[in-house]
Amino acid sequence: MKHRGKSAVVTGAANGIGLACAVRLANEGASVILADVDVEKAEQEAQSLVEQGFKAAAIRCDVSSRADIVAAIELAESHGDDLHIMVNNAGYSLKKDVLEVDDEDMHRLFNVNLMGAFYGTQEAARRMVKQGAGSIVNMSSMQAALVIPDQLPYGVTKAGINQLTRVNAVALAPKGVRVNAVGPGTILTAASQRSVLQNDAARRSVLSRIPMARLGRTEEVAGVISFLASDDASYVTGQVIYIDGGRNCLNLTVPVSED
Numbered sequence: 001m002k003h004r005g006k007s008a009v010v011t012g013a014a015n016g017i018g019l020a021c022a023v024r025l026a027n028e029g030a031s032v033i034l035a036d037v038d039v040e041k042a043e044q045e046a047q048s049l050v051e052q053g054f055k056a057a058a059i060r061c062d063v064s065s066r067a068d069i070v071a072a073i074e075l076a077e078s079h080g081d082d083l084h085i086m087v088n089n090a091g092y093s094l095k096k097d098v099l100e101v102d103d104e105d106m107h108r109l110f111n112v113n114l115m116g117a118f119y120g121t122q123e124a125a126r127r128m129v130k131q132g133a134g135s136i137v138n139m140s141s142m143q144a145a146l147v148i149p150d151q152l153p154y155g156v157t158k159a160g161i162n163q164l165t166r167v168n169a170v171a172l173a174p175k176g177v178r179v180n181a182v183g184p185g186t187i188l189t190a191a192s193q194r195s196v197l198q199n200d201a202a203r204r205s206v207l208s209r210i211p212m213a214r215l216g217r218t219e220e221v222a223g224v225i226s227f228l229a230s231d232d233a234s235y236v237t238g239q240v241i242y243i244d245g246g247r248n249c250l251n252l253t254v255p256v257s258e259d
């Protein structure tokens, strides 16, 4: 119960990693707002948490809108709590040849992946600074550092997340607010099945880059986010923690088993 009495907002919390994160924070005592464009699914998941005895609520939130982010934070505050934890998770990828990427593609991913995290970080930080405490966790990716050539807008936005995280971490450190990021490798979600695990050949290609010889689980990302959000990480700020089964360290490839 390391988040007992704390209030949290998780964006993109209706599915995948964001949902696992909301479930983990709620299970550890936080009151959690599940903020997502897919409000029906977010409401269903929040209701399920409430029925299990946890504190949760949902709100429709498109992170490319500052007003939507503010509404999500205000919903958390309306439950009588200061905002303690902000998880800027919502994001998506796009596969396209670099020669075909157009302005619209760049703007769309920029607005959701990077501006969403910018709004979420700034709006949360403005409140946390007044309290003198708070923890913000942004969603980066291996692709902030390593390249998939047909995912240019995604890689650029995730690289931006890393610097957004570090600049805010340093600026806000004297004010008691910590800012970190997580950079997952390949985690089994609907999004990764669309973007990098489309068929067996693609799955084997991904596995050849993972020393732990398996894909990651959403709960394994949620565990690290929960740690960064907690007082156990009270001296950790400005870090991007890669959750990748060892991929970051690997030169060349590893053998993939036949099954």
Ligand SMILES: NC(=O)c1ccc[n+]([C@@H]2O[C@H](COP(=O)([O-])OP(=O)(O)OC[C@H]3O[C@@H](n4cnc5c(N)ncnc54)[C@H](O)[C@@H]3O)[C@@H](O)[C@H]2O)c1
Pocket (backbone or CB within 6 Å): 011, 012, 013, 014, 015, 016, 017, 018, 035, 036, 037, 038, 061, 062, 063, 064, 089, 090, 091, 092, 093, 112, 139, 140, 141, 142, 183, 184, 185, 186, 187, 188, 189, 190, 191, 192
């Ligand atoms: N799955 C992976 O392997 C992986 C790896 C590295 C980074 N990530 C990052 O993790 C985050 C979550 O990915 P996932 O795999 O869980 O995806 P997912 O598609 O399973 O879930 C994403 C959620 O975000 C919501 N969403 C999308 N656009 C939104 C917007 N504009 N405003 C609010 N909510 C929005 C969707 O409705 C969905 O509920 C993303 O930022 C992604 O880039 C995922």
